[in-house]
Amino acid sequence: xxxxxxxxxxxxxxxxxxxxxxxxxxxxxxxxxxxxxxxxxxxxxxxxxxxxxxxxxxxxxxxxxxxxxxxxxxxxxxxxxxxxxxxxxxxxxxxxxxxxxxxxxxxxxxxxxxxxxxxxxxxxxxxxxxxxxxxxxxxxxxxxxxxxxxxxxxxxxxxxxxxxxxxxxxxxxxxxxxxxxxxxxxxxxxxxxxxxxxxxxxxxxxxxxxxxxxxxxxxxxxxxxxxxxxxxxxxxxxxxxxxxxxxxxxxxxxxxxxxxxxxxxxxxxxxxxxxxxxxxxxxxxxxxxxxxxxxxxxxxxxxxxxxxxxxxxxxxxxxxxxxxxxxxxxxxxxxxxxxxxxxxxxxxxxxxxxxxxxxxxxxxxxxxxxxxxxxxxxxxxxxxxxxxxxxxxxxxxxxxxxxxxxxxxxxxxxxxxxxxxxxxxxxxxxxxxxxxxxxxxxxxxxxxxxxxxxxxxxxxxxxxxxxxxxxxxxxxxxxxxxx
Amino acid sequence: xxxxxxxxxxxxxxxxxxxxxxxxxxxxxxxxxxxxxxxxxxxxxxxxxxxxxxxxxxxxxxxxxxxxxxxxxxxxxxxxxxxxxxxxxxxxxxxxxxxxxxxxxxxxxxxxxxxxxxxxxxxxxxxxxxxxxxxxxxxxxxxxxxxxxxxxxxxxxxxxxxxxxxxxxxxxxxxxxxxxxxxxxxxxxxxxxxxxxxxxxxxxxxxxxxxxxxxxxxxxxxxxxxxxxxxxxxxxxxxxxxxxxxxxxxxxxxxxxxxxxxxxxxxxxxxxxxxxxxxxxxxxxxxxxxxxxxxxxxxxxxxxxxxxxx
Numbered sequence: 001x002x003x004x005x006x007x008x009x010x011x012x013x014x015x016x017x018x019x020x021x022x023x024x025x026x027x028x029x030x031x032x033x034x035x036x037x038x039x040x041x042x043x044x045x046x047x048x049x050x051x052x053x054x055x056x057x058x059x060x061x062x063x064x065x066x067x068x069x070x071x072x073x074x075x076x077x078x079x080x081x082x083x084x085x086x087x088x089x090x091x092x093x094x095x096x097x098x099x100x101x102x103x104x105x106x107x108x109x110x111x112x113x114x115x116x117x118x119x120x121x122x123x124x125x126x127x128x129x130x131x132x133x134x135x136x137x138x139x140x141x142x143x144x145x146x147x148x149x150x151x152x153x154x155x156x157x158x159x160x161x162x163x164x165x166x167x168x169x170x171x172x173x174x175x176x177x178x179x180x181x182x183x184x185x186x187x188x189x190x191x192x193x194x195x196x197x198x199x200x201x202x203x204x205x206x207x208x209x210x211x212x213x214x215x216x217x218x219x220x221x222x223x224x225x226x227x228x229x230x231x232x233x234x235x236x237x238x239x240x241x242x243x244x245x246x247x248x249x250x251x252x253x254x255x256x257x258x259x260x261x262x263x264x265x266x267x268x269x270x271x272x273x274x275x276x277x278x279x280x281x282x283x284x285x286x287x288x289x290x291x292x293x294x295x296x297x298x299x300x301x302x303x304x305x306x307x308x309x310x311x312x313x314x315x316x317x318x319x320x321x322x323x324x325x326x327x328x329x330x331x332x333x334x335x336x337x338x339x340x341x342x343x344x345x346x347x348x349x350x351x352x353x354x355x356x357x358x359x360x361x362x363x364x365x366x367x368x369x370x371x372x373x374x375x376x377x378x379x380x381x382x383x384x385x386x387x388x389x390x391x392x393x394x395x396x397x398x399x400x401x402x403x404x405x406x407x408x409x410x411x412x413x414x415x416x417x418x419x420x421x422x423x424x425x426x427x428x429x430x431x432x433x434x435x436x437x438x439x440x441x442x443x444x445x446x447x448x449x450x451x452x453x454x455x456x457x458x459x460x461x462x463x464x465x466x467x468x469x470x471x472x473x474x475x476x477x478x479x480x481x482x483x
Numbered sequence: 484x485x486x487x488x489x490x491x492x493x494x495x496x497x498x499x500x501x502x503x504x505x506x507x508x509x510x511x512x513x514x515x516x517x518x519x520x521x522x523x524x525x526x527x528x529x530x531x532x533x534x535x536x537x538x539x540x541x542x543x544x545x546x547x548x549x550x551x552x553x554x555x556x557x558x559x560x561x562x563x564x565x566x567x568x569x570x571x572x573x574x575x576x577x578x579x580x581x582x583x584x585x586x587x588x589x590x591x592x593x594x595x596x597x598x599x600x601x602x603x604x605x606x607x608x609x610x611x612x613x614x615x616x617x618x619x620x621x622x623x624x625x626x627x628x629x630x631x632x633x634x635x636x637x638x639x640x641x642x643x644x645x646x647x648x649x650x651x652x653x654x655x656x657x658x659x660x661x662x663x664x665x666x667x668x669x670x671x672x673x674x675x676x677x678x679x680x681x682x683x684x685x686x687x688x689x690x691x692x693x694x695x696x697x698x699x700x701x702x703x704x705x706x707x708x709x710x711x712x713x714x715x716x717x718x719x720x721x722x723x724x725x726x727x728x729x730x731x732x733x734x735x736x737x738x739x740x741x742x743x744x745x746x747x748x749x750x751x752x753x754x755x756x757x758x759x760x761x762x763x764x765x766x767x768x769x770x771x772x773x774x775x776x777x778x779x780x781x782x783x784x785x786x787x788x789x790x791x792x793x
Contacts, residue, residue: 044665047661047662054637282511295522297775301742301745305764306529347525411724438630439727454633458632
């Protein structure tokens with residue numbers, strides 16, 4: 001059903017898009033600019049605009065492991081999950097088989113009455129007793145059906161365990177093991193009018209709690225749940241729930257510290273090297289420059305993986321060449337992992353600031369610095385009051401851009417430490433930044449996926465980065481006016 | 484240090500002998516060499532390990548005791564036998580390399596084309612919604628694709644139900660997702676460059692009877708070739724580097740791109756795979772470094788214009 005529905009949506013979308021494109025390309029004249037804009041726009045809408053909109057909408061839902069389905073599917077799921085074998089339930093001798101068209105069916109022999117049936121998902125159908133042979137309590141042949149054995153049986157294992165043969169009164173026959181089947185009876189009743197489940201045993205009522213689950217008065221819920229709007233709950237969890245807030249705040253602080261330190265240290269080192277090498281007629285200058293830029297030319301993921309190896313505490317070269325006593329658990333201790341991250345980020349980023357500082361230094365007219373010297377300024381004074389302000393006009397916007405970039409620098413964290421080492425209960429490790437935290441919330445194996453919370457965090461990241469960028473724009477304009 | 488710096492203008496004026504220059508600037512050379520050691524020691528270790536007969540990390544020395552190319556061979560031999568005993572760490576290096584080249588290559592070319600088409604419209608035509616369009620583009624691009632990764636995953640998952648070639652584990656889906664970010668900054672950069680190509684050139688072509696499409700392919704694109712090449716390269720490199728989205732979409736080892744493959748290859752067993760891993764890094768890095776060296780001048784200009792690399 002699901003796939004069918006998707007197919008219709010897909011067909012409708014395709015038809016509408018084709019029609020719109022035809023309109024643009026077949027109509028003459030007025031749509032000429034559109035012809036050039038349409039191709040890029042299709043991708044932009046499909047994989048940028050829609051995902052952003054979808055992210056926002058998911059952020060207000062409880063979409064997560066256990067809440068993947070829509071409500072109607074969840075109700076079906078609960079009905080199936082709560083079927084149970086009755087105390088004096090009937091059982092059948094059973095053999096899974098394929099009918100002539102290759103569909104899965106159960107060959108059933110009622111152990112009390114010795115009647116034979118074929119069970120499919122459509123129901124139970126009596127067949128002549130003579131068409132089935134039984135030897136030693138096992139069905140060995142069924143006329144018109146091919147019994148599943150060996151490999152074929154293994155392959156249809158999943159299908160088999162999902163097959164429930166309806167026999168009226170909400171009861172069903174389901175395979176139990178490979179040669180028996182039992183009658184299952186519902187233990188719960190769904191009341192569609194009042195939208196609640198009732199446990200037949202004691203009439204306990206499970207109602208829709210508005211957050212994607214049926215729960216009883218004691219707060220016990222029925223699995224599976226479904227995904228539904230929960231308003232600002234995900235954002236509320238970030239503020240109120242200790243389990244979410246503590247790791248979130250820790251990650252937020254480290255994200256700022258990491259991005260800020262990376263930019264400032266890289267800029268400082270890059271500028272220092274640029275000043276050192278910016279000397280007219282210095283021998284070997286070009287060679288030094290090319291060598292220093294190499295870390296920048298290597299694709300980042302390769303460098304990061306290499307560093308991960310070099311810093312390995314057991315096999316790593318770094319501990320190998322450091323004199324005894326200085327070896328450290330570079331990646332496996334919370335604090336040293338942070339040091340490693342900053343160190344490697346510095347290694348990756350300083351060549352960029354070296355290059356731009358060198359360019360900026362060379363574009364500062366020599367007359368200005370010389371004039372300052374003539375007026376009696378010392379070297380440090382010239383640097384602080386003439387060179388640095390002029391340099392910052394050019395470099396400050398790049399620093400802000402680099403800050404925004406490193407704020408979301410997934411690779412630098414994930415490929416080096418994987419966000420680890422683990423810190424407490426949360427998926428957030430000691431060196432996780434917001435973006436890797438989001439990624440882990442959604443995709444980390446083992447602890448379950450929480451798409452809703454992940455999307456909420458993603459939206460918060462967006463607002464943080466957007467305000468930094470806005471600040472950057474305003475700031476760089478102010479600096480330009482100054483110059 | 485202070486004295487040297489003060490002396491600088493004088494020194495330049497006098498053009499001293501080379502020996503005096505060395506003497507005065509020795510500290511600059513010392514700093515440069517320290518910085519280069521910091522910058523290049525990982526590179527040196529990778530190069531040495533790639534050719535070192537000793538495969539493990541701990542026993543590696545900077546100068547290999549025995550030079551070999553077996554590390555390279557090991558990457559390309561698909562050892563079923565060994566894979567059975569150690570399930571992780573099987574190498575499909577050749578596949579990963581080709582996958583990466585294909586994904587990044589297609590993405591780069593299509594990015595340039597889509598970006599250039601849009602930039603041409605914004606640069607050459609005056610139409611309703613032009614300003615709005617450009618501003619919207621800038622605004623949308625403020626929300627990086629990476630942040631929407633959950634939504635992208637869920638969308639690709641659903642789309643795959645209907646169109647299998649655009650579903651999970653399909654490189655085509657990955658390329659298409661990357662192209663969502665093709666417009667945006669690139670369009671702005673290219674529009675800026677197209678604006679500097681004199682409009683008289685198009686007009687004379689138009690007078691000769693060329694359609695707008697002919698002007699685009701025949702006049703504007705060839706003139707903008709250097710800029711297009713640089714944008715293609717930047718897009719290529721950032722696509723090659725991309726880990727997160729690729730890891731969510733591509734799921735079987737043979738479909739992996741290099742970052743996913745090498746990460747998985749080395750994740751469990753740094754100690755044992757260090758030699759072949761280094762060889763793999765070397766083969767991936769050398770073309771990148773060569774390209775960078777060739778295009779360095781253009782790239783540095785592009786960088787100062789505001790783009791940032793990962």
